[in-house]
Amino acid sequence: MTHTLPGTQDVARSIDQFRERFTRITQEVGRRIVGHEEVVNGTVTSLLAGGHVLLEGIPGVGKTSLVRSLADVLHLKFARIQFTPDLMPADIVGTNIVQEHSHGGTFFEFQPGPIFANVVLADEINRATPKTQSALLEAMQDVSVSVGTTTYRLEQPFLVLATQNPIEMEGTYPLPEAQLDRFFFKLKVKYPSEEAMHQIVERTTRDADPVVTRVVDGPEILEMRQVARSVPIARPVQAYAIRMTLASHPASPYATPLVKRYVRYGASPRAAQALVLAGKISALNRGQAFVSIDDIRGAALPALRHRILLNFEGEADEVNTDTIVDELLASVATE
Amino acid sequence: MSRTDSLHRAMPDSYTLVRDAVAGADRIRRARDASRRLWRAAPAVAGAALIAAAVSRWRGWSALVPLAVLALGVAALSAHGLVSRRRHDVSDAAAAGIDSAAGLGGELRSASWFSGRDTGTDWADFHLQRAAARLGAIDWTQLYPVGRARFSRIVTGLLVVGAVALMVVASPGGSGVRGGALTPAATPGNTSSAPVLRTDMLPLALPKDLEELLREAETGVAPPAADAAAAVQLQQLLAQLAALQDPKALKALAEAMALSSGLSAAQIAQKMQALADRTKRAADLSMNRPEVRAALEELSQELAKTAAAEQSKNGEDPSDATASKDSSQGESGKAEAGKDSEDASLQFTKDAGTGSGIGVLMTSSDAAPSGDVLPGVGLGGASGDRPGGGKMAQLEQALRHETVDASVDTAGENVVTAGTRRKTEHGNAAVTFTRGAGTVERGRASAAPAVPEARRTGVQTYFVRKQ
Numbered sequence: 001m002t003h004t005l006p007g008t009q010d011v012a013r014s015i016d017q018f019r020e021r022f023t024r025i026t027q028e029v030g031r032r033i034v035g036h037e038e039v040v041n042g043t044v045t046s047l048l049a050g051g052h053v054l055l056e057g058i059p060g061v062g063k064t065s066l067v068r069s070l071a072d073v074l075h076l077k078f079a080r081i082q083f084t085p086d087l088m089p090a091d092i093v094g095t096n097i098v099q100e101h102s103h104g105g106t107f108f109e110f111q112p113g114p115i116f117a118n119v120v121l122a123d124e125i126n127r128a129t130p131k132t133q134s135a136l137l138e139a140m141q142d143v144s145v146s147v148g149t150t151t152y153r154l155e156q157p158f159l160v161l162a163t164q165n166p167i168e169m170e171g172t173y174p175l176p177e178a179q180l181d182r183f184f185f186k187l188k189v190k191y192p193s194e195e196a197m198h199q200i201v202e203r204t205t206r207d208a209d210p211v212v213t214r215v216v217d218g219p220e221i222l223e224m225r226q227v228a229r230s231v232p233i234a235r236p237v238q239a240y241a242i243r244m245t246l247a248s249h250p251a252s253p254y255a256t257p258l259v260k261r262y263v264r265y266g267a268s269p270r271a272a273q274a275l276v277l278a279g280k281i282s283a284l285n286r287g288q289a290f291v292s293i294d295d296i297r298g299a300a301l302p303a304l305r306h307r308i309l310l311n312f313e314g315e316a317d318e319v320n321t322d323t324i325v326d327e328l329l330a331s332v333a334t335e
Numbered sequence: 336m337s338r339t340d341s342l343h344r345a346m347p348d349s350y351t352l353v354r355d356a357v358a359g360a361d362r363i364r365r366a367r368d369a370s371r372r373l374w375r376a377a378p379a380v381a382g383a384a385l386i387a388a389a390v391s392r393w394r395g396w397s398a399l400v401p402l403a404v405l406a407l408g409v410a411a412l413s414a415h416g417l418v419s420r421r422r423h424d425v426s427d428a429a430a431a432g433i434d435s436a437a438g439l440g441g442e443l444r445s446a447s448w449f450s451g452r453d454t455g456t457d458w459a460d461f462h463l464q465r466a467a468a469r470l471g472a473i474d475w476t477q478l479y480p481v482g483r484a485r486f487s488r489i490v491t492g493l494l495v496v497g498a499v500a501l502m503v504v505a506s507p508g509g510s511g512v513r514g515g516a517l518t519p520a521a522t523p524g525n526t527s528s529a530p531v532l533r534t535d536m537l538p539l540a541l542p543k544d545l546e547e548l549l550r551e552a553e554t555g556v557a558p559p560a561a562d563a564a565a566a567v568q569l570q571q572l573l574a575q576l577a578a579l580q581d582p583k584a585l586k587a588l589a590e591a592m593a594l595s596s597g598l599s600a601a602q603i604a605q606k607m608q609a610l611a612d613r614t615k616r617a618a619d620l621s622m623n624r625p626e627v628r629a630a631l632e633e634l635s636q637e638l639a640k641t642a643a644a645e646q647s648k649n650g651e652d653p654s655d656a657t658a659s660k661d662s663s664q665g666e667s668g669k670a671e672a673g674k675d676s677e678d679a680s681l682q683f684t685k686d687a688g689t690g691s692g693i694g695v696l697m698t699s700s701d702a703a704p705s706g707d708v709l710p711g712v713g714l715g716g717a718s719g720d721r722p723g724g725g726k727m728a729q730l731e732q733a734l735r736h737e738t739v740d741a742s743v744d745t746a747g748e749n750v751v752t753a754g755t756r757r758k759t760e761h762g763n764a765a766v767t768f769t770r771g772a773g774t775v776e777r778g779r780a781s782a783a784p785a786v787p788e789a790r791r792t793g794v795q796t797y798f799v800r801k802q
Contacts, residue, residue: 335431
């Protein structure tokens with residue numbers, strides 16, 4: 001599908017349309033999910049940026065409901081994969097099964113797995129074996145799966161939301177850093193407040209669940225992705241995103257004291273890409289056609305927290321990477 | 336990606352508008368900052384000029400020195416102001432600062448960057464169009480108002496006026512005598528550290544002012560202590576006198592005091608010696624004005640030293656120098672001695688400051704001194720061991736019963752003391768005495784001798800008038 005860039009009048013129209021669709025998506029999801037505005041915004045941002053999301057939260061805070069509601073609002077195919085230690089890669093990507101011809105004889109027919117959806121919820125991804133994890137991660141990276149000698153393309157938009165339970169670490173297989181880096185954002189789903197708990201209970205213990213309407217569909221999501229990538233970014237602002245990424249490396253001249261002390265490896269260039277793309281989407285949500293420093297700063301935490309690898313001292317001192325990112329935000333020069 | 340014709344026409348305007356708006360805002364910001372710096376520095380420059388003017392006046396430098404300081408300061412500030420207002424490319428940091436100050440959320444900073452580049456995209460054009468419209472609605476002079484700096488302006492103005500006043504109005508060459516008072520002065524009391532005056536720098540009014548001072552000392556009439564202007568003028572004169580060390584200047588002063596010119600070297604030496612003597616006497620009579628006394632004594636020493644040197648050069652014996660009888664002594668003249676037929680000259684001075692009215696009587700005679708008679712009385716200068724000398728203490732003791740309560744107005748007013756009416760007298764007398772040495776040795780100063788018995792009656796009756 002080819003897209004022609006609109007004139008300046010069309011640019012204004014595109015911005016308004018993007019903003020309106022984004023707002024409708026988040027509002028519609030909010031009818032079923034109480035609170036978690038940051039998580040919802042981050043998830044939709046990742047979807048529009050073409051990335052994937054790693055959700056971290058204790059059980060029962062609404063991670064699955066969030067993803068399911070998002071899929072319903074976006075009129076996209078939804079699939080949920082519960083990762084267990086005995087889950088095999090074929091359980092994710094699909095497999096060839098033997099079929100019989102009507103006139104006799106057998107043949108192999110590929111049965112696609114749950115990965116062939118638009119929105120895939122990979123629940124407790126850290127419970128599956130690395131082999132199974134890699135099957136999912138390959139699909140995330142290439143937007144395709146290989147079964148035997150055949151490669152099957154996945155339908156766009158394709159969004160994977162993987163979840164991790166921070167409590168149960170025994171018997172789990174933590175994702176390696178190289179694979180963590182493939183997630184666009186890492187969002188923390190926090191425990192709801194008391195007021196939010198009231199709303200959750202009221203909504204979920206009634207005789208009928210709230211119904212969400214479908215706001216946008218797949219092609220509109222792809223159009224929104226294109227619009228997001230059209231937003232221009234000035235070189236000084238882009239330089240700030242790059243400085244933030246470089247500052248997470250202990251050997252960098254921009255490194256802060258905490259980075260030098262607790263970080264073994266810093267964020268990859270994917271972090272800079274995530275910052276810029278998220279900044280563009282944030283600019284559109286403000287109704288602007290330019291990216292500002294504040295847009296970049298708003299995406300720093302979800303884009304960097306899972307890409308910073310702590311050293312032994314950091315692990316021993318139980319340093320939170322959010323603290324390191326906060327120091328980067330305070331220390332890295334904006335000019 | 337192609338742009339429509341409308342975009343081609345719109346693009347240059349919005350790009351240029353943004354560039355001009357950002358450059359204009361930056362220029363206004365720099366002008367405001369420069370103005371603040373200028374008005375912080377202006378009082379310092381004016382103060383430096385004032386200090387330079389004061390120092391120049393004190394040291395006797397030309398008025399061009401403080402003028403140069405002021406001109407340099409003004410030139411430096413003006414140059415700084417002009418450079419600050421020059422148009423130049425706006426850096427990203429400057430654009431970010433302006434953006435932050437205006438609360439534009441990064442739009443100005445981003446648009447400023449894009450305005451210098453042709454990205455060729457509709458989105459950049461749209462961005463610049465909106466930025467141009469938004470920047471055009473901002474009044475940058477309100478965002479960066481130039482402060483009035485009222486206090487700095489007032490202080491600068493006062494300092495400049497003060498500096499100009501010191502340069503022009505109160506220059507050292509402007510001194511003169513007004514109504515008998517001396518002209519405004521230099522630093523009060525700073526007579527000892529005044530620079531040496533050269534011949535060509537001898538103030539024209541100095542001889543006249545010195546004459547006034549000597550007369551005041553001789554007659555005992557001094558301006559009231561409360562007269563601040565007179566005090567200031569006096570300090571100026573004392574400073575000038577203290578600076579008189581150049582022999583040529585001293586000679587010129589002596590000639591001017593003698594109201595004569597073209598004198599020979601010997602005559603000049605005589606004039607200088609006579610002036611030294613007179614100055615010494617005036618110093619002795621100024622016991623209640625220490626600064627005047629010190630200045631006159633110092634001047635007397637310098638004059639005597641120079642006179643002695645001059646006389647040595649001319650082959651004369653400085654010890655034979657005598658004071659002349661002419662009007663270089665000032666307004667001293669012969670006074671009638673009363674019934675006494677002796678040609679006694681009297682000079683009577685009063686100490687108006689103390690109010691005790693101790694009158695110091697000096698008598699001298701033109702007759703040749705005899706062994707028993709002590710005709711000459713030199714106050715504070717002559718030795719009692721030499722003929723013609725006198726002892727102050729003896730004279731004071733002898734005349735202690737002659738204490739007279741004097742009043743300022745001596746024109747015939749009677750002062751009654753102890754039932755006896757006395758009349759103060761002001762006599763103009765010509766005093767002559769033999770001079771012993773060129774330099775005055777204060778250690779040998781002593782009181783005048785007692786009045787001889789033969790003359791005591793005359794002295795007593797002189798002051799007593801029958802009603």
